[in-house]
Every structure is written in structure tokens, then in C-alpha cells.
Amino acid sequence: MATRTRTGARPRARFATVGTSPPRREAADKVTGRARYIDDIVVPGVLHGRTVRSTVARGIVRGVRLDPAFDWRDVVVADHRDIPGENVVALIADDQPLLAARDIRHADEPVLLVAHADPERAEAARRAVTLDIEPLPPVLTVEDALARTAVIHGDDNVYKEIVIARGDVDAGFAAADHVLEARYHCGHQEQLYIETNGMLAEVADGVLTVRGSLQCPYYVQRALERMFALPPERVRVVQTVTGGGFGGKEEYPSMIGGHAALLAWKSGRPAKIVYDRLEDIAATTKRHPAVTRVRAGVTRDGTLLAWESDVVMDGGAYETLTPVVLSRGAIHAAGPYRCPNVRIRARGVATNTPPNGAFRGFGAPQTQFAAECHMDRLAEALGLDPLALRRRNAYDEGDVTPTGQVLRESVGAKLALEETARRVQWPRVRRALSRANAAAARAERAGRFAAGGRRLRRGIGLALVWHGAGFTGSGEVKLASLAALDLAPDGWPRILTANTEIGQGTITSFAQLVGETLGIRPERVHVNDADTAQVPDSGPTVASRTVMVVGGLLERCAAAMREQLEAFAGCTIEGEHAFRRVARRWLATRGPLAIARRYQPPPGIAWDDDHYRGDAYGVFSYAGIAVEVEVDLDTGETRVVRVLTAQEIGRAIHPVLAAGQIEGGTLQGLGWALLEDVRWKDGRVWNHQLTNYIIPTAVDAPPIQTVLLGIPYARGPFGAKGVGELPMDAPAPAVVEAIAHATGVRVSEIPVTPERLLAALARREADAPARAGARA
Amino acid sequence: MSTVALTLTVNGRARRVRVPPMKRLLDVLREDLALPGTKEGCGEGECGACTVSMNGAVVNACLVPAVHAQGARIVTVEGLARGPRLGALQQAFVELGGAQCGICTPGMLIAAHALLQRTRGVPREDAVREALAGNLCRCTGYQKIVDAVRAAARAKSGAAR
Numbered sequence: 053m054a055t056r057t058r059t060g061a062r063p064r065a066r067f068a069t070v071g072t073s074p075p076r077r078e079a080a081d082k083v084t085g086r087a088r089y090i091d092d093i094v095v096p097g098v099l100h101g102r103t104v105r106s107t108v109a110r111g112i113v114r115g116v117r118l119d120p121a122f123d124w125r126d127v128v129v130a131d132h133r134d135i136p137g138e139n140v141v142a143l144i145a146d147d148q149p150l151l152a153a154r155d156i157r158h159a160d161e162p163v164l165l166v167a168h169a170d171p172e173r174a175e176a177a178r179r180a181v182t183l184d185i186e187p188l189p190p191v192l193t194v195e196d197a198l199a200r201t202a203v204i205h206g207d208d209n210v211y212k213e214i215v216i217a218r219g220d221v222d223a224g225f226a227a228a229d230h231v232l233e234a235r236y237h238c239g240h241q242e243q244l245y246i247e248t249n250g251m252l253a254e255v256a257d258g259v260l261t262v263r264g265s266l267q268c269p270y271y272v273q274r275a276l277e278r279m280f281a282l283p284p285e286r287v288r289v290v291q292t293v294t295g296g297g298f299g300g301k302e303e304y305p306s307m308i309g310g311h312a313a314l315l316a317w318k319s320g321r322p323a324k325i326v327y328d329r330l331e332d333i334a335a336t337t338k339r340h341p342a343v344t345r346v347r348a349g350v351t352r353d354g355t356l357l358a359w360e361s362d363v364v365m366d367g368g369a370y371e372t373l374t375p376v377v378l379s380r381g382a383i384h385a386a387g388p389y390r391c392p393n394v395r396i397r398a399r400g401v402a403t404n405t406p407p408n409g410a411f412r413g414f415g416a417p418q419t420q421f422a423a424e425c426h427m428d429r430l431a432e433a434l435g436l437d438p439l440a441l442r443r444r445n446a447y448d449e450g451d452v453t454p455t456g457q458v459l460r461e462s463v464g465a466k467l468a469l470e471e472t473a474r475r476v477q478w479p480r481v482r483r484a485l486s487r488a489n490a491a492a493a494r495a496e497r498a499g500r501f502a503a504g505g506r507r508l509r510r511g512i513g514l515a516l517v518w519h520g521a522g523f524t525g526s527g528e529v530k531l532a533s534l535a536a537l538d539l540a541p542d543g544w545p546r547i548l549t550a551n552t553e554i555g556q557g558t559i560t561s562f563a564q565l566v567g568e569t570l571g572i573r574p575e576r577v578h579v580n581d582a583d584t585a586q587v588p589d590s591g592p593t594v595a596s597r598t599v600m601v602v603g604g605l606l607e608r609c610a611a612a613m614r615e616q617l618e619a620f621a622g623c624t625i626e627g628e629h630a631f632r633r634v635a636r637r638w639l640a641t642r643g644p645l646a647i648a649r650r651y652q653p654p655p656g657i658a659w660d661d662d663h664y665r666g667d668a669y670g671v672f673s674y675a676g677i678a679v680e681v682e683v684d685l686d687t688g689e690t691r692v693v694r695v696l697t698a699q700e701i702g703r704a705i706h707p708v709l710a711a712g713q714i715e716g717g718t719l720q721g722l723g724w725a726l727l728e729d730v731r732w733k734d735g736r737v738w739n740h741q742l743t744n745y746i747i748p749t750a751v752d753a754p755p756i757q758t759v760l761l762g763i764p765y766a767r768g769p770f771g772a773k774g775v776g777e778l779p780m781d782a783p784a785p786a787v788v789e790a791i792a793h794a795t796g797v798r799v800s801e802i803p804v805t806p807e808r809l810l811a812a813l814a815r816r817e818a819d820a821p822a823r824a825g826a827r828a
Numbered sequence: 829m830s831t832v833a834l835t836l837t838v839n840g841r842a843r844r845v846r847v848p849p850m851k852r853l854l855d856v857l858r859e860d861l862a863l864p865g866t867k868e869g870c871g872e873g874e875c876g877a878c879t880v881s882m883n884g885a886v887v888n889a890c891l892v893p894a895v896h897a898q899g900a901r902i903v904t905v906e907g908l909a910r911g912p913r914l915g916a917l918q919q920a921f922v923e924l925g926g927a928q929c930g931i932c933t934p935g936m937l938i939a940a941h942a943l944l945q946r947t948r949g950v951p952r953e954d955a956v957r958e959a960l961a962g963n964l965c966r967c968t969g970y971q972k973i974v975d976a977v978r979a980a981a982r983a984k985s986g987a988a989r
């Protein structure tokens with residue numbers, strides 16, 4: 053079959069700024085300490101808020117006792133009765149209260165707020181509140197939710213069920229030479245942005261203003277309108293410099309922002325809430341845990357004939373974003389592989405744990421972890437190389453996905469796979485490591501141990517993943533994002549969007565897109581703060597959509613601005629001096645120039661939400677990864693030696709920022725695979741500290757070699773696709789395969805902690821005599 | 829509450845404050861000296877966001893009580909640039925993508941600065957990783973930070989020749 057990988061060569065077109073890497077716009081502020089995060093902003097007379105939370109996972113509030121021995125003067129206390137509007141954090145199903153009134157559905161659920169000008173007094177006041185909660189039996193795991201040990205949502209504890217069907221799966225299995233089934237588990241993961249959640253609220257002239265660390269200002273604004281029964285013009289939300297998000301500041305800021313606002317509303321004074329790390333880990337959202345059963349049928353030569361995924365995700369105590377996380381997970385569940393017969397069933401269930409939410413990848417890392425592990429098991433069962441099996445089945449242009457989407461352009465699956473394999477020298481390294489492991493085992497049997505007596509093994513694994521950019525299905529149509537560009541008084545253009553700079557490089561990339569189109573240097577372009585009083589609703593900063601979707605709107609705004617200014621000038625505008633001359637003349641004679649563009653679906657894109665059929669995303673990005681590990685057979689520790697990843701993301705607008713996304717996402721994926729284990733006790737996070745919730749350090753992190761590949765996407769700005777989430781999908785299954793290659797033990801649950809791996813190694817030792825006996 | 833008079837040199841300037849003796853150096857810097865460049869990420873000495881240099885040693889300012897800083901020479905991120913000009917390390921972070929969200933950057937820069945001060949020539953990649961192991965970053969995967977630190981060392985040793 054012909055492959056179309058040649059188009060992945062370097063772009064032929066020459067651009068002035070697109071494809072170059074100017075310094076990030078706010079970099080100087082960040083390296084000098086001048087950048088002001090929410091905790092750095094000092095407001096005279098501010099009250100410091102604290103949150104009183106449930107200590108039980110499920111129950112009924114019977115009473116709230118304020119310690120009569122405590123001095124309550126000057127302490128502001130607020131509960132659900134103080135909310136002027138609806139007691140709801142508006143999102144999708146609107147089922148989560150701002151403050152629990154009666155029913156407690158998860159531990160650390162907020163019940164009461166206290167505030168004082170002195171943060172230590174505020175903390176003392178929090179401790180002086182006793183909640184009297186009558187406990188009820190909680191549902192704490194996916195298994196218990198499905199078994200209905202208690203019914204806590206609807207009549208079956210299921211928030212949402214999605215079924216995607218293509219072809220005839222039963223016929224596919226019947227025709228297959230091999231059918232293999234396995235089950236895969238992945239646990240919670242904490243986003244662990246280094247800046248904790250924090251918000252500051254003020255009420256002045258009837259306008260409620262909330263500032264803070266957030267990804268989606270209009271989400272917070274809409275939530276506040278409902279809580280305070282205010283029209284949009286009386287609610288203003290402004291993003292401050294944000295110290296990381298990764299999804300963790302997608303929906304949660306509506307909660308903490310609502311709390312700060314309620315304290316400000318009740319007291320008439322500015323109120324600020326900044327969580328400490330313990331509270332942030334204990335109470336805010338995490339990645340959905342998932343259990344996925346995969347069954348696949350293949351021919352002898354490895355061609356996929358039938359694929360079945362049955363996914364269950366733990367949504368936690370409120371529905372929040374679970375239906376859409378589940379949706380993205382389901383659509384990506386069969387991986388970037390052609391298969392004529394597919395059935396995907398996905399369910400999101402309720403448990404009495406804090407609601408799980410957005411985290412980079414949004415369901416797709418969980419389902420693709422299962423898919424990629426399963427590909428490796430299939431390869432092993434067939435005696436095929438993992439690369440060969442993937443090569444045989446990876447998508448080409450014209451292939452059809454499980455939802456029936458025809459992949460018409462920019463299909464980089466094979467390009468990403470082949471570049472990964474070529475650059476890491478896959479067959480040679482894989483064989484060399486196998487030989488070295490066999491030699492080490494022989495030497496150890498003969499009593500010869502390596503220096504230090506350590507029994508080390510090395511292995512290499514690879515993975516291939518895909519990730520759709522933008523909101524799923526009809527999501528972008530419903531969002532109907534609006535972006536704008538106007539002329540600032542100084543004659544340079546100004547970008548007006550609600551999309552936030554959270555470290556990924558939004559404002560730098562946006563300025564490049566506009567600068568390129570207008571023929572001016574990006575540093576000349578102004579970027580307005582993400583302030584709902586000044587910018588249109590260009591949608592949330594999530595879903596790998598910022599550059600591709602909103603950047604695309606800005607490119608159209610800039611093209612229209614250029615056209616209008618050239619018509620006004622009566623000639624083409626060459627160079628930034630000419631641009632500014634014409635722009636100032638326009639401002640002097642015609643007044644303001646503002647251009648806005650609203651999202652319109654590309655022609656020929658159609659999605660049926662009832663049947664999960666059609667074009668789930670405008671386009672997908674693709675990534676290959678190779679991970680080499682070293683395993684200590686006696687301690688069970690896995691060290692990642694090196695990573696090489698080749699990611700096909702369309703045109704990279706800013707290669708350094710794009711590579712930064714890939715390297716950061718890759719390390720989060722490695723952390724999820726090996727280290728990051730949220731431990732629970734009675735429905736509460738037991739390890740809610742950085743001392744015992746471990747994320748990778750610079751020493752844990754391997755050198756990461758990144759290869760940017762681009763098959764330009766005709767409908768993305770200058771050919772760009774999404775990149776933010778893709779890198780999160782790839783590492784975990786490659787780690788599992790690398791460990792299997794090193795040790796012969798194939799785990800199916802992450803994180804692969806030393807304890808888990810030692811247990812798996814011990815099981816193999818225990819099984820070995822039995823297997824030998826069976827052969828005899 | 830009892831307080832003590834504290835004299836210390838911060839970023840080359842003699843400063844005097846009156847604070848509770850057990851107040852965290854982090855809060856003294858942020859609140860009493862209006863230097864919010866030093867950040868808090870965990871409050872228990874794990875993340876390194878509050879890293880400052882104290883008498884030439886790298887410390888977590890969230891774990892240092894004010895009395896321990898009596899007479900100390902402190903350098904924070906605000907003290908790394910000479911006037912409007914960025915230092916070599918800051919410049920390398922800007923150019924090579926060493927800062928993303930920026931919240932770990934002040935502490936990271938202080939730790940890296942200390943490494944470059946005690947190292948001759950260009951430190952090996954693993955030496956840089958070791959020196960920064962007490963500073964958590966969730967954005968970069970550390971690669972561009974390590975690259976920036978080594979580039980700054982190269983620029984400095986080049987300038988020295």
C-alpha cells in the first residue's frame with residue numbers, strides 16, 4: 053500500500069515569523085520575578101478565606117457548630133443560604149453545589165466558608181467549626197459503583213454511556229485467526245501545577261470582579277452569573293499570570309472563584325482564597341481512573357479484523373465534565389489503527405470521591421494506554437515485532453475511523469511511527485538489549501554478578517497514538533467562538549481573545565499568526581489580557597484547540613484587517629512601517645477598526661451526537677514514542693534511560709514552544725506510568741503532599757529527544773494542528789512494553805511502582821516451576 | 829506576639845525588619861520586604877519554588893525561620909539581573925524555552941545560578957540534573973531547563989576566554 057509520508061518534509065513556503073521561535077512574550081517578567089501571580093497581588097483590606105470541608109465521603113449534614121469559646125468577631129461566615137442565586141457550579145449537568153446544603157457526596161466537599169483579615173485567624177476559625185454529619189455507606193470504586201453496593205446516581209450509578217459501532221464485530225471475531233482479551237487499569241493522576249488554585253473577588257459599583265489563576269474566564273463568568281443571579285455585564289473575570297493548568301484550572305476555578313466571590317459579596321470587602329498544597333491535592337479534580345477491557349481479533353499476519361473496548365471511568369461524586377471526558381476517551385479507544393469491525397462501549401460512573409475532571413488528554417490517555425498495551429500483547433501472541441504489527445495497521449489517508457470519519461488529509465500515523473523507529477534504530481537496539489539481558493541472566497546463573505551486585509535489565513518499547521484537536525463532535529459549533537483584532541491607539545494591532553497564557557505559549561503564538569498575516573514583527577502586536585470585560589468569548593483554553601481553532605480565527609481577522617487597510621490605502625501594504633502609517637491614518641480619519649470572526653465548521657464536516665457517527669474532530673495529530681528503561685530486578689525500580697518521540701502536529705508555529713509542550717507532556721506521561729499514585733483511605737486522598745505524591749524530578753526525567761513532523765493541515769492556520777495533549781497519550785504504554793522487554797513480565801496496571809513490579813516478578817517466579825511441569 | 833529585629837542583606841542591600849522569630853523567611857521576603865518573586869509551591873521543602881541563596885548556599889525559604897537569617901546574605905530572583913540587563917542564565921532561559929508557566933522559574937534560576945558559581949566550565953548534563961533535583965517543574969520536562977543552564981555556562985566560559 054502506498055504511504056504518503058513524503059509530504060512530511062520541511063515546509064517549502066517561507067514565512068517571516070511562523071516556524072521561527074521568538075522569545076516568549078512574558079519571558080522577561082518570568083525570569084526576573086516581576087510576573088505577578090494571584091498570591092503575589094496585595095489588596096488593602098483583603099479578607100483571607102478558608103473552606104470548611106466534609107471529612108466523610110457520604111452523609112447528611114445534621115448540624116454545624118461554631119465553637120462558642122472562639123472569638124467570632126470580625127470573622128465572616130458564609131454557607132449555602134448566603135448564595136443570592138442558585139447553589140450550583142454551572143457546567144454541563146449543573147449537579148454540583150457551590151456549598152453542600154444537606155447531602156454530602158464526597159470527602160472534602162465544601163460546606164462552609166470563613167474569612168478574616170489575618171490569615172492565621174481565618175485558619176483558626178476554620179478549625180473552630182465542627183460539622184455534624186450522619187454518615188452513609190459510600191461507593192468508593194468503579195467496581196462498587198457497577199455492583200450498586202449503594203445507588204448514588206439515577207438507578208444504576210451511570211452518568212453516561214456511549215456506544216460506537218462500526219461493521220460487524222461478531223463476524224470479525226469469527227473470521228480471526230487469533231482473539232486476545234485483557235483488562236487494563238489506570239489510577240487517578242493529580243495535575244500538580246506548581247501554582248495552587250487561587251482567586252480574588254471584589255464587589256464595586258454593583259460589579260463582581262473575580263481575578264485569578266484559571267484557564268477559561270468565560271466558564272467562571274457563566275458560573276458566577278448563576279450563583280449571584282447577575283447579568284453578564286455585572287460579572288467580570290480576569291486571568292492573572294497562571295502557574296500551570298493542565299486541565300486542573302479548567303472547571304475548578306468556578307468553584308474557588310464562587311467561594312471567594314461569596315465571601316466578598318457577603319462582607320463587602322475584597323476576599324481572597326489561595327489553597328495550600330494539601331487542600332489543593334485533597335479537594336480539586338484529578339484524571340479519571342479507568343478500567344478498560346479490550347478484545348481484539350487478528351489474522352495470522354497481524355491484520356486487525358475486530359476490536360472491542362469496554363471502558364469504565366470513575367467520574368467521582370458529580371457529573372461535571374465526565375460525559376465529555378468519556379466521549380474523547382471512547383473515540384480514541386481503538387488507537388490510530390484501521391479496523392473494519394469495531395465496538396466501543398464507554399461508561400462513566402458515580403462514586404463518592406471528589407469529582408474527576410479535565411487533565412491533559414481528557415480520557416484519551418486512559419483508553420489508548422489499554423489499546424497500545426493490547427497491540428503489544430497481540431504482537432507477542434503472533435510472534436511479531438511491535439513495530440511490524442503497528443506498521444501493518446496504522447492509518448493511511450482515506451482510512452475510516454470507528455465513528456465512520458474518513459481521514460482525508462494530514463494523516464501522520466505512519467510518518468510518526470517510522471521516524472520514531474528509524475531515529476531510535478529500533479530493530480538494532482531492541483535486539484542488542486535482548487542479547488545483553490540474556491547474557492546477564494546467564495552470567496547470574498553462573499554466579500557472576502555485575503558491579504555492585506545489581507541485577508539490571510534493559511528494555512525498549514514503542515507506542516503510536518493519535519489525538520483529535522478541538523472540541524469533540526459538534527462541540528466547536530456549539531461554542532461558536534468569537535475572536536477579535538482591532539487597532540490600538542498607537543497604530544499596532546491588538547489581539548482580543550479569552551484564551552489564556554498558562555505556560556504553553558498562547559500569546560506568543562497568537563502574535564506570530566497575526567504578525568505573519570499583517571507583515572509585521574510579532575513583538576509589535578499587542579495581546580489584551582483575558583478579561584471578560586474587554587475580550588469576546590473565544591472559548592476555553594483546553595482540548596488542544598487554542599492555536600488551531602482560535603489561532604485560525606485570528607488569522608482570518610488579520611487577513612480581513614489587511615484587506616480593509618489595503619483598500620483604504622489603495623495599494624498593498626509592504627512592511628510594518630507602511631502598515632502603521634496606514635493604520636494611523638485610518639484611526640485619524642475613520643476612527644476605530646475592529647474585526648471579529650466567529651467559528652464556522654469547515655464544509656463537509658458532520659457529526660451525529662445521538663449515534664456517535666461522523667467527523668469527531670476536524671483533524672488528528674499523531675505521535676510515535678520509543679522509551680528505553682532499566683529495571684532493577686531486586687528493587688523493582690524502573691529508571692527511564694532515554695526517550696525519543698516524533699510527533700506529527702501539522703505546521704509548528706513556534707518550534708521551541710511546540711517542543712516544550714511535547715517534552716512536558718511526555719514527562720507527565722512518564723510520571724503517570726511509573727510514579728504518580730493517588731492513594732485513598734475512606735474516600736480521602738491519603739498522600740495529599742508533595743512528600744508522598746511523587747512527580748518526576750530533573751533526575752527522574754530522562755533526556756527527551758523530540759522530532760517535530762508536519763503534514764500541514766489545510767484548515768489550520770498556516771497548516772497547524774493541535775499539540776497540547778497528544779504527548780500525554782504516548783509514554784505509558786511504551787514504558788509497559790519496555791518493562792516487558794526488559795523482564796518478560798507484562799503488567800496491566802499503572803503506575804508501575806516498584807511494589808507492583810516486584811509482585812509481578814514474584815508471580816512469574818512462582819508460576820515458573822508450574823509451567824516447566826506442564827511442559828514436561 | 830513577640831517580634832525580633834532582623835538585619836540581613838538582600839540582593840546586596842542592607843534591610844531591617846521586625847518580625848516574629850519563627851516567621852518563615854519566605855514570608856519575610858514576600859510580605860515584609862515586598863519581594864514576591866520567590867514563590868510557594870508546597871510549604872514543606874519539597875518543590876523548591878521558594879529556593880533562595882543564603883550565605884552562598886541554596887535553601888528552601890519556606891523551611892528557614894526568620895531568626896536563622898539574622899545577618900545573612902540573601903539572593904532572590906529579583907537580585908539576578910543587573911539593572912535592566914538580564915544575566916546570562918536568565919537570557920538563556922528566555923531564548924531556549926527554559927520558562928513556561930514561570931512559577932518554578934525563580935527557584936530554578938537560583939539553584940542553577942549556585943551551580944554555575946561553583947562549577948568551572950560547562951557542567952555535564954547529569955550534574956545539572958542533580959543540582960536541580962530539588963526544584964520541581966511540571967511544564968518543561970526539564971530538557972529545556974538543562975539545555976539553558978548549560979548554554980549559559982558555555983556563554984560565560986566563552987566570555988571568560
